[in-house]
Amino acid sequence: MYKFKYFIVILLNLFLVNCASEKPFFSVKTSAKNNTIKLGSTVKLSLNNPEGVNINSVVYKLNGEIVSETLSLKNVKLGKQDLIAEVISGNDTVIAKSNLIVLNNKRPDLYTYEIVNTYPHDPTSYTQGLEFYKGELYESTGQYGQSKLRKVNYETGEILKNVDLKSGYFAEGLTVLNDKIYQLTWQADTGIIYDVNTFEKLGIFRYDLSKEGWGLCNDGKDLYKSDGTAKIWKLNTTTFTEDDKIEIYTEKGKIGRLNELEWANGKIYANIYENTGVAIINPENGAVEGVIDFTPITTQISNYSSNDNVLNGIAYNSETDTFFITGKRWDKLFEVRITKK
Known part of the structure; x- marks a missing residue:
C-alpha cells in the first residue's frame, strides 16, 4: 500500500x-x-x-x-x-x-580647487568620516582596535573629545543630525548613535538591505549611506529602514567603491575608495554631475600610498563655504574652495 x-x-x-x-x-x-x-x-x-x-x-x-x-x-x-x-x-x-x-546623458563637469589653509592632522588617524556640525569638526577613524569617534579643533589638531570603540568594531563614516552623531561600522552590521554634546551612546541600528557600512551623510532629514558598491541608500532616521536608493552612473557606466560621503548645497560629494577623485552626485537620480581631481594635493603628504593611506575625508563648512579634505593617516588637513573649471 x-x-x-x-x-x-x-x-x-x-x-x-x-x-x-x-x-x-x-x-x-x-x-x-x-x-x-x-x-x-x-x-x-x-x-x-x-x-x-x-x-x-x-x-x-x-x-x-x-x-x-x-x-x-x-x-x-x-x-x-x-x-x-x-x-x-x-x-x-x-x-x-x-x-x-x-x-546619464552628459559628461560630468570638471571642477578644480584652491587651497585656502593647511592645518595639522593626527597622522595616526585612519580617517573614515569627517563632518562639521555647528562649526565643530567631528571625525571617525577606523581599523580594529584603533577605531574612534572624535571632536577635533581643526586649526590646531587638538583632540577635544574622544571615544574608543570596542575592538570588534571597524569604524567607518559618520554624520550629525539633530544633535545626534550616527557612526557606521564596516562589517559588523551595526551603526552607533551618540549624543553630540556628551558622546554618550544612545543606541544602535542594524543595516537593512545593504551589507556593509562605508560612508554616511544627511540632507537635514534623512541619512544617505554607501556600502562600497555603486549604490547609495536612503535611511529613515526613525526606523532605519533603507526606504530608497540611487545607483551612481556617468554617461559611460556605473561608479563603484563609493566611500566617504558629504552633503553640500543639495548634492552628495562622494570619495571613491583608493582613488583621488571625488564625484558630485545628484541625489534624486544618481547622476555624476561633476568630478574633482585631488591628485596634486596628495604630493604634499609624505606617507601617501595609493592603496593604503588614501584620500578619505570630506567635510563642508557652511560658515566659510569651504571644504576640508584629508586622508587615512595624513598629517595634514586641507581647507579648499571648489570651483568649476
Whole structure:
C-alpha cells in the first residue's frame, strides 16, 4: 500500500511539472542596444512571442509602475531598472522579466580647487568620516582596535573629545543630525548613535538591505549611506529602514567603491575608495554631475600610498563655504574652495 501511495505522489508531481511547463514562453524586447539607454531618451517595448500563441493582453511595468510601449526616460533614476511584462494568454498569466540600464546623458563637469589653509592632522588617524556640525569638526577613524569617534579643533589638531570603540568594531563614516552623531561600522552590521554634546551612546541600528557600512551623510532629514558598491541608500532616521536608493552612473557606466560621503548645497560629494577623485552626485537620480581631481594635493603628504593611506575625508563648512579634505593617516588637513573649471 505504501509503495502504491508513493507511486501516486510521483505521478502527481510529474503531472504538475508538465502542466507548469506548458505555459507559453515570452520575453521583453527593447529598441535599446544591449538594453542600455541614456537619460531623456525614448525606448520602445515589445513582446517576444516565439511560440506564436494568442495573447489577450500585455501590461508593461518599470520598477513596479505601469508604463506604455513607448517609454520616455526623462524623470527616472539611473542604473539597472526592473522591466517586466504581465502577459495574459488564455487562462494563463505569465511574467516576462528583463532589465533596462539607464546612463546619464552628459559628461560630468570638471571642477578644480584652491587651497585656502593647511592645518595639522593626527597622522595616526585612519580617517573614515569627517563632518562639521555647528562649526565643530567631528571625525571617525577606523581599523580594529584603533577605531574612534572624535571632536577635533581643526586649526590646531587638538583632540577635544574622544571615544574608543570596542575592538570588534571597524569604524567607518559618520554624520550629525539633530544633535545626534550616527557612526557606521564596516562589517559588523551595526551603526552607533551618540549624543553630540556628551558622546554618550544612545543606541544602535542594524543595516537593512545593504551589507556593509562605508560612508554616511544627511540632507537635514534623512541619512544617505554607501556600502562600497555603486549604490547609495536612503535611511529613515526613525526606523532605519533603507526606504530608497540611487545607483551612481556617468554617461559611460556605473561608479563603484563609493566611500566617504558629504552633503553640500543639495548634492552628495562622494570619495571613491583608493582613488583621488571625488564625484558630485545628484541625489534624486544618481547622476555624476561633476568630478574633482585631488591628485596634486596628495604630493604634499609624505606617507601617501595609493592603496593604503588614501584620500578619505570630506567635510563642508557652511560658515566659510569651504571644504576640508584629508586622508587615512595624513598629517595634514586641507581647507579648499571648489570651483568649476
